Amino acid sequence: MFHLGTMGRALYWMQATGLRTLLRAVAPLPLSTRQEIIARAAAGFVRVTPAMKRRAERNLDLVFPEMGRLDRDALVFEAARNVGRTLTGIWFNADLAHACADLPATGPGLQALRDAKADGRPAIIVSGHFGQWEALRHILMREGLETGALYRPNNNPYYEPIFRAGIERGGAPIIPRGAQGFRQMLRHLKAGGFMALLPDQKMRDGEDLDFLGHPARTPLAAAELALRYDAVLVPAFAPWIDGRPAPEFEMPIPPSDPRTMMADFNARLGSRVRQHPSQWHWFHRRWKVYR
Numbered sequence: 001m002f003h004l005g006t007m008g009r010a011l012y013w014m015q016a017t018g019l020r021t022l023l024r025a026v027a028p029l030p031l032s033t034r035q036e037i038i039a040r041a042a043a044g045f046v047r048v049t050p051a052m053k054r055r056a057e058r059n060l061d062l063v064f065p066e067m068g069r070l071d072r073d074a075l076v077f078e079a080a081r082n083v084g085r086t087l088t089g090i091w092f093n094a095d096l097a098h099a100c101a102d103l104p105a106t107g108p109g110l111q112a113l114r115d116a117k118a119d120g121r122p123a124i125i126v127s128g129h130f131g132q133w134e135a136l137r138h139i140l141m142r143e144g145l146e147t148g149a150l151y152r153p154n155n156n157p158y159y160e161p162i163f164r165a166g167i168e169r170g171g172a173p174i175i176p177r178g179a180q181g182f183r184q185m186l187r188h189l190k191a192g193g194f195m196a197l198l199p200d201q202k203m204r205d206g207e208d209l210d211f212l213g214h215p216a217r218t219p220l221a222a223a224e225l226a227l228r229y230d231a232v233l234v235p236a237f238a239p240w241i242d243g244r245p246a247p248e249f250e251m252p253i254p255p256s257d258p259r260t261m262m263a264d265f266n267a268r269l270g271s272r273v274r275q276h277p278s279q280w281h282w283f284h285r286r287w288k289v290y291r
Contacts (some may be wrong), residue, residue, distance in 0.1 A: 009157075012155075012156040012157065012158050012159070013158050015156060015158070015159065016156060016158030016159045016162065017158070019159065019162065020162070022038070022041065023091055023092075023162075026038065027092075031088070031089075031092060031095045031096070031099055032243070034088050034092060035084070035085040035088040035089070036085075038084040038085070038087065038088045039080075039081035039082070039084035039085045039088075040081065040084070041084060042080045042081060042083050042084030042087070043077045043080040043081045043084070045080070046076065046077065046080040046283075047077070052283050053076060055282075055283055055284075055285065056076045056079060056080075056282040056283050057072060057073075057076060059282045059284075059286060059287065060072050060075060060076070060282060062214060062287060063212045063213060063214070064277070075277060075278050075282075076282065078278040079277075079278045079279070079280070079281070079282050079283070080283075081278075082131075082240065082278055082279050083281060083283070085132070085240070086131070086132050086133070086134070089132050089134055089135065090134050090163065090166040090167060091162060091163075091166050092166075093134065093166040093167065093168075093169035093170055094169055096132075096134060096135065096138060097138045097141070097169060097170070099244075100135050100138035100139055100142065100245070100247075101142065103135065103138075103139065103244065103245065103247065104246075104247075105139045105143075105247040105248070105249065106246075106247070106248045106249070107236070107248040107249040107250050107251075108249070108250070108251050108252075109234035109235070109236060109248075109249030109250050109251060109252055110139075110143070110249040112232050112234060112249075112251075112252050113125075113140070113143075113145050113194070113232065113234055113249065114143065114145065115232075116231075116232045117144070117145055117194075120192045121192060121230060121231060121232060122188075122189040122190070122191075122192050122193055122194065122195075122229050122230075122231040122232075123145075123147075123194045123195075123231055123232045123233075123234060124189070124194075124195055124196075124197060124222050124225060124226050124231050124232070124233050124234070125137075125140070125147060125194065125195070125196045125197070125234050125235075125236050125249075126196075126197050126198075126199055126222050126233065126234070126235050126236070126253075126265050127196065127197075127198055127235065127236050127237055127238075127269075128198055128199075128200035128237070128269045128272075128273075128280065129198060129200055129201070129280065129281035129284065130200075130237055130238075130239065130269065130272060130273065130276075130279055130280045130281070131237060131238045131239040131240055131245060131246075131272075131276070131279045132238045132240060132245035133198065133237075133238055134166075134167065134170055135238040135245040135247055136196065136236045136237075136238050136247055136249075137149065137170035137171045137196055138170055139247050140171065140194065141170065141171050145194055146171045146172065146194065147170075147171045147194040147195065147196050148171055148172055148173040148174060148175060148185075148188060148193060148194065148195050148196070149167055149170065149171065149174055149175070149195065149196045149197075150175050150176075150177060150181065150185060150195060150196075150197055151164075151167060151174065151175070151176060151177065152176070152177050153176045153177070171194075171196075173188060173193075175188075175195075185225075186225075189225060189229045189231060190229060197221070197222050199218060199219045199221070199222050199262065199265065200266075200269055200284075200286070201284050201286065202216070202217050202284065202285050202286055202287075202288065203217055203218075203219045204217075205219055205220075205221075206218045206219040206220055206221075206262075207220060207258075207259055207262070209259065209262060209263045209266050210263065210266060210267075211266040211269070211270055211286070211287075212270045212273060212274070213270075214287050215287070216266070216286055216287055217288065218262050218263075218266060219262075220258040220259065220262050222261075222262065222265070223253070223257075223258040223259075223261035223262050223265075224258050226253075226255065226261070227255055227257075227258065227261075232252050233252055233253045233255075233261065234249055234250065234252050234253075235249075235250045235253065235265055235268045235269070236248065236249045236250065237250075237269070237272050239272065239275070239276045239279055240276070240279060250268060253265060
């Protein structure tokens, strides 16, 4: 008889093995074709995973209470497809880098980051699980502004190397969350380095700030670090437009206090989500209270 731990590891192994098989099967195809195949697979996964579908539905009911059931269901599955497209870019990050080689980037934040680099100042780029967020670091790498990333190691030890290998191609250092990783990030910023953070998930620490009209626990670390190390804090987003990421580096968030700065970030991300609602990852447990 299997112990729970053994069964859990077996399930993790099967999941990672299935993904590796899928990635090998689609690897010879153009990146756009891979993205569409995996987008369909992601939608199918959500369709047979009721807990994920219900979580997205609750989030959408909270933010868009006027939305009809058919529109909501369509948005859930389009959001799942966009998750598949985004993850494909991470799993095939070398190909995503090639696709970003001639990708236009807009917004005043890019020049602010160039100026920070020239002055030896650190920078923190804040984005969300929205659009093809990994394209942002490829744009920065192309501009000579290599940017590391803070990430949460996956619970599946067999999937973790797949994900980590992907994001490592976008720039260094890649730092896992935790006390040791936090110290490494501090050293990197203190030396004038650039880091990318995604502070749009529910965290244990932080403050309840408005996001899409409702209080959401928001980590303040990005703003606190920007103030401590005189780092420029630039929100950046890469929504899918006409089948390609459209990276935009917004005006830096003015230094004030951490709550005000992160409320500014939440408002900017929220505006993007309202423009492109299917491009945000509605499958997070973002709000702790539901109607």
